[in-house]
Amino acid sequence: MSEPRLTNRALYLQRLGFDAPPAPTLESLRALQLRHTGAFPFENLTTLSGEPVHIDLPSIEQKVLHEGRGGYCYELNNLFLALLQELGYDARGISGRVVMGQPEGAWTARTHRLSVVVLDGVRYITDVGFGGMVPTAPLLLDTAAEQLTPHESYRIEQHEDGYTLRAKVADEWKAMYIFDLQRQEDIDYAVGNWYVSTWPESSFARQLMVARTGEGWRRTLNNGSFAIHHIGSESERRQVADVDELIRLLQSEFGIRVPEHAQLKRVLERLIEPA
Structure with a gap:
């Protein structure tokens, strides 16, 4: 069975600042990943609205390229992988277990999608869908x-069960996710996506999570807490006052065209209420 193909490659590349398809080199991959995390925000508005998150390629293209939205790993990394493959990269999807914020040694569900790329026999991981700590380089x-990346430093530890990605946060190496190179099929991603988007205890169903990168900064929004993290200096933080301000923030700071959806607005109002 042939791989699904992008129908909007030229538009996709334009959004990433390319007038023509770049050669499949490491330099191009670095530019593609960095620009992707700045152009297409991580966000989970669809899950909060109670609607299904469709992760087939045509649905993702429509949402991200035409509807002014972002997405999470099952969307953004699927879209990015399709682009890499069309550009001629030797790339495939893999999966992992998010352990950020968990006790050291925690073993969580397999709910993260990323990709492995082989260039001249050298293996890299690439990821454009890991929220506020997404790596901005392969x-x-x-x-x-x-x-080193344009933002934080990372390292990869190999162990018996695969690998652990760690990021250097405030001079401490914090675990982000555990992953391996096991072959994955569409059904594996469908199961993980169903779990994170519909399980009542899933963080994706219980809180607003939005992130975007830029030169020297990361912007994050967790429920009503907005922050601009400046690389190498203090972060700016403020609390969002009401849902109208929240929607304006999503549009102005993250470039998201917020859908007109009554249930979504009610959920956002509830999430930013003071504790």
Whole structure:
């Protein structure tokens, strides 16, 4: 069975600042990943609205390229992988277990999608769908060394069950997710997507999570808490006062065209109420 193909490649590349398809090089991959995390925000508005999250390629293209939206890993990394493959990269999807914020040694559900890319026999991971700590450059897989990106530093630890990605946050190496190179099929992603978008205890169903990167900064929004994290200096933080301000913030700071959806607005109002 042939891989699904992008129908809007030229528009997609234009959104990433390319007038023509770039050559499948490491330099191009670095530019594609960095620009992607700035152009297409991580967000979970669809889940909060109670609507299904469709992760087939045509649905993702429509949402992200035409409806002014972002998405989460099952959407953004699926779209990005399709682009990489069309540009001629040797790339495939893999999956992992998010452990950010969990006790050291935690073993969580397999609910994260990312990709592995092989360039001249060298393996990298690439990820454009990991929220407020998304790596902004591809990372060498087969090294334990610290790896610099335009934002934080990362390192990859190999262990018996695969690999752990860690980010350097305030001089501490914090685990982001555990992953391996096991073959994945569409059904594996469908199961993970169903779980994170419909399980009542899933953080994606219980809180607003939005993130975007830029030169020297990350912007994050968690329920009503908005922050601009400046790389190498203090973060700016403020609390959103009401749902109208929240919607304006989503549009102005994250570039999201917020859908007119009554249930979504009610959920957002509830999420930003003071505790």
